[in-house]
Amino acid sequence: MTADYLRTALSVRLARADDAAEIARIHVKAWQAAYRSIFPAGFLDSLSIPKRRALWSELITRGNPRVMVAQRNDFVLGWIAWGASRDHDKGRTDAEVEAIYIDPPHWRQGAGRVLIEEAINAAASEGYREMTLWALEENACGLRFYKALGFALDGVFRTERVGGCEVCETRLHMTI
Template identity: 35%
Template sequence: MTAVTRPSVRAATVRDAAELAVIDVRSWQAAYKGLLPQDFLDQLDAADRVTRWQHTLQATDWSRSGVMVTHPGHEVLGFARFGPTRDSEEHDAVGELHSIYLLPEAWGQGFGKRLMSVALARLVAAGYSQATLWVLRSNARARRFYETGGWAHDGASKCDDSLGFPIQEIRYRKQLR
């Protein structure tokens, strides 16, 4: 795989669902090794996530939300999903970067930076003045990536038990304009 200066980024379509499911699972398994229970990571199966991705893409309101993919060639290497904040105490002008995941072999080559910059431009175009994201407290790589990109921990934290084990997350925030 060759790093390129300006890898192509485009809006995802329903036809990307299967590839997004594979990226989702492979990135989780690599990024969260040692951070989340191994038996949980081992049982993740991309086939289980295809339908969810199809629904997500079919239901996307592109005026306020989106899923962008990076594809230096034909193959999609990663995605960023954004939309309105899911935090009830926040106001309407706050958007959220819901997720950003790349195939492990594509990490550290600038693809994430380019994907992030397009996602941020889309958030601005959608009218948001600030953006937030939630990250695993122990995900040092992602936290460094966000901090390099001008995001900062805003003091909020939460413990999510929805997967059957505790996940400690902290919130980052960035002014968009």
């Protein structure tokens, strides 16, 4: 019963410019919690909430990607950014989750699932037929979460340099 209550108590809405500070805070705190075993502590500790706030304020104002927040009682628990796929091998009917982060004290309480479901529904209503996302190969918890929602590895990988580390990302996809 608790899980059902938590899920129904959540609401999702499009982000507003005044959400940028909370989105930035969650972005930094989630990176620091989720990627502590992947990236150097110095890099994670140097992540700047004010810089992220400026970035998210600009992106929200621009409207691309679309940013949605999950909240309970006017308190933002997490957010998702999605839009048309940025991958060169994808077409006009392919959407992409560019980022999704939940405030660490609220992990495993349904906000991530609700956000992804809302993004998928919104993308389908706009005519998209597939949703993709990229995840760090070393992020076992994230990969389990995405697979539990119906995403599957599609065999495409890329290497990025982040925080002085070379990391491999794998792409997942689902038909919507």
